[in-house]
Amino acid sequence: MPELPEVETIRRDLREKILGKEISRVDVLRAKIVRADHGRFKNFLKNKKIKDIDRVGKLLMFDFGDQHHLFVHLKMTGQLIYVDSDNLVAGGHSDGPDLLVVPNVHTRAVIYFVDSSVLYFNDMRAFGYLQLANELEKQAVIKKYGIEPLADNFTINNFEQALKGKKTTIKAVLLNQGIISGIGNIYADEVCFEAKIKPIRLVSTLTKQDTKRLYTAIQKIIKKAIQERGTTFNNYVDPHGKKGNFLSFLKVYGKGGEPCLVCKNKLKKVRVAARGTVFCSVCQK
DNA sequence: CCTTGTGTTCTCCG
DNA sequence: CCGGAGAACACAAG
Numbered sequence: 393m394p395e396l397p398e399v400e401t402i403r404r405d406l407r408e409k410i411l412g413k414e415i416s417r418v419d420v421l422r423a424k425i426v427r428a429d430h431g432r433f434k435n436f437l438k439n440k441k442i443k444d445i446d447r448v449g450k451l452l453m454f455d456f457g458d459q460h461h462l463f464v465h466l467k468m469t470g471q472l473i474y475v476d477s478d479n480l481v482a483g484g485h486s487d488g489p490d491l492l493v494v495p496n497v498h499t500r501a502v503i504y505f506v507d508s509s510v511l512y513f514n515d516m517r518a519f520g521y522l523q524l525a526n527e528l529e530k531q532a533v534i535k536k537y538g539i540e541p542l543a544d545n546f547t548i549n550n551f552e553q554a555l556k557g558k559k560t561t562i563k564a565v566l567l568n569q570g571i572i573s574g575i576g577n578i579y580a581d582e583v584c585f586e587a588k589i590k591p592i593r594l595v596s597t598l599t600k601q602d603t604k605r606l607y608t609a610i611q612k613i614i615k616k617a618i619q620e621r622g623t624t625f626n627n628y629v630d631p632h633g634k635k636g637n638f639l640s641f642l643k644v645y646g647k648g649g650e651p652c653l654v655c656k657n658k659l660k661k662v663r664v665a666a667r668g669t670v671f672c673s674v675c676q677k
Numbered sequence: 678c679c680t681t682g683t684g685t686t687c688t689c690c691g
Numbered sequence: 692c693c694g695g696a697g698a699a700c701a702c703a704a705g
Contacts, residue, residue, distance in 0.1 A: 393681060424703095450682080467703080468681050517704045519682075560697060569683080577681060626680090666699075667681070 394466045395450060396541065396574025397617035398628050398636060402472055403447045405631040406511075409474050414441045414506040422500040425515065427523040436524055437462065437503070449537050449573035453530060461530050463523040464513065469498075470520035473512040474631040492633030516627060537573040541614045551607045555595050562598070562606070563591035564665035575610070577667050578623055578645045583609045585644045590676045592664050616641065644670040 394402070418437045420426050426433050443457030452472075454462040464472065473494050494512040495502060501513040501522060513522065525533065539546050539554055554571050565571050566580040575583065584591040586609035589602055598606070622628060622636030625646060629635055643653050648661025652672040661670050 395682095465682085467683080469704090519703045558696090564697080567682085668679090 393468050393576055393578060393625065394470065394622070394628050395576035395579050396614060397579070397620075397638065398622035399447055399450050399452060399466065399574070400542075400618055401622045401630055401636065402466075403445050403452060406472065406474060407445050409631065410442050410505065410509070410511065411444065412441060413509065414439060415503055416506045417504045419502040419504075420500070421495075421502070422515075422518055425500045425513070425518055425521050427521050433522075433524065436460075448534050448540070449569050450576070451533070453525075459527040461525045461527075463521075463525055463533070465520050465523075466515070467517070467519035467521075469516040469627055471498075471512075471514040471627070471629055472631055473514060473629070473633055475510045475512065477508045492629060494633075511631075537569055538571040540573050541575070541610050546611070548604060548607050551610075552603055555598070555603065558595040560595060561591065561664055562589060562593050562595055563667070563669055565595055566591075566610075567665055567667065572610070574614070577669075578625065578642070579613055579617065580667075581645045581670050582642060583613050584671060585676060586613055588676050590673070591669050591671055592662065644672065646670070 415437050418434045420430060420434065423430060440456045440460070442454055444455040446453040446455055450465065452464040454464065456462070466472070473492065475494060494514065496514065498514040498516045499512050500515050500518060503511040503513070505511070513520070539550055555565060558565055562584065563580055566575050566583060567577065581591060583606065587602070587605040589606060617623060617638045620637040620641060621630060621634070623638040623642065624635035625639060644659055647659050648668070648670045650659055651657065652659055652675060655672065655674045657672055657674040659670050660673050661668060663669065
C-alpha cells in the first residue's frame with residue numbers, strides 16, 4: 393500500500409534514473425489500467441522526454457515539459473520497476489529474498505526508453521492506473537488535494553485551519569486527501585499512536601496541545617518513513633525491487649491484539665472510517 | 678469473508 | 692428545498 397513515503401521514495405529514485413530520457417515505445421499488457429484510448433495513449437507517449445517527476449499525495453506525475461503529463465497511481469499493489477538496458481532482474485541479489493524478475497505475470501505496462509532502459513508498471517490487483525493529462529488537467533487535480541505534510545505551507549496554523557469545523561473523527565480526517573494529502577491507513581494509525589491520541593476521537597474534541605502533537609507526529613512519522621525508504625507490509629518495493637525498512641518501526645498498524653510496545657496493554661482493533669484501525673487505549677487518549 | 682484508495686451516492690441538517 | 696458535509700457504499704482482485 394504505497395502512501396506518501398513510498399511514492400516519494402519512488403519519485404526520488406526514478407528522478408535519478410530517467411530524467412531526460414526519451415520514450416521509444418510503450419506496451420500495455422492490461423487494457424483497463426490505461427485511462428485513455430489505447431492507440432492514442434501509445435502514440436502520445438512515443439518520443440516524449442521525461443523532464444521532471446512530480447508528486448501530489450500518492451499520485452506521481454511525469455512531466456514532459458511540453459504542457460503534457462503522465463499520471464501514475466499505484467493504488468494498493470502497484471510497483472514501478474526500473475531496469476538498465478537488458479538486465480532482467482531488478483533486485484540486487486539474483487538468488488536472494490529480494491529477487492524480483494520483470495516482466496512477470498503482474499506486469500501491466502512497459503515503457504521502453506531510447507537508451508534501452510525499461511520502466512515496468514506492475515500491479516497484482518490492477519487497481520492502479522496510467523493517465524494522460526495536460527497542464528490544465530494537472531492543475532485541476534492538484535487543487536483537489538489538501539496540504540502536503542512536507543511542504544513549506546504545512547504550518548501549525550494551516551493545519552489548525554484545515555481541521556477547523558470538521559465534525560468527523562481524527563482518523564477520517566487524516567485519510568481525507570482533500571484535507572491533508574498522502575496519508576493512508578498505515579501512517580494514519582502510526583501518527584495517532586505517536587501523538588498519543590485515539591484515532592476514533594472527534595476532531596472537535598482536540599485541544600490546542602493535541603493538535604500540536606498531531607502536527608508534530610505527522611512530520612516526524614512521514615520524515616522517518618521516507619528516511620527508511622517506506623514500509624513494505626505486503627508487496628511494496630522501490631524502483632530497484634528493494635523493500636522499505638519502516639516495517640520494523642511500526643508500533644500499531646497490523647498489530648491488533650498484540651501487546652502495546654510501550655505499556656503491554658492489548659492493542660485494540662476497531663473499524664473507523666470504513667478502515668481497520670489499531671490503537672492502544674491506555675497510551676492514546 | 679478480508680484487505681485499502683478513491684470515486685460515487687445517499688442521508689442528514691441547517 | 693438547496694447546498695454542503697460526512698457517512699455509506701461500491702469497486703477493483705486475490
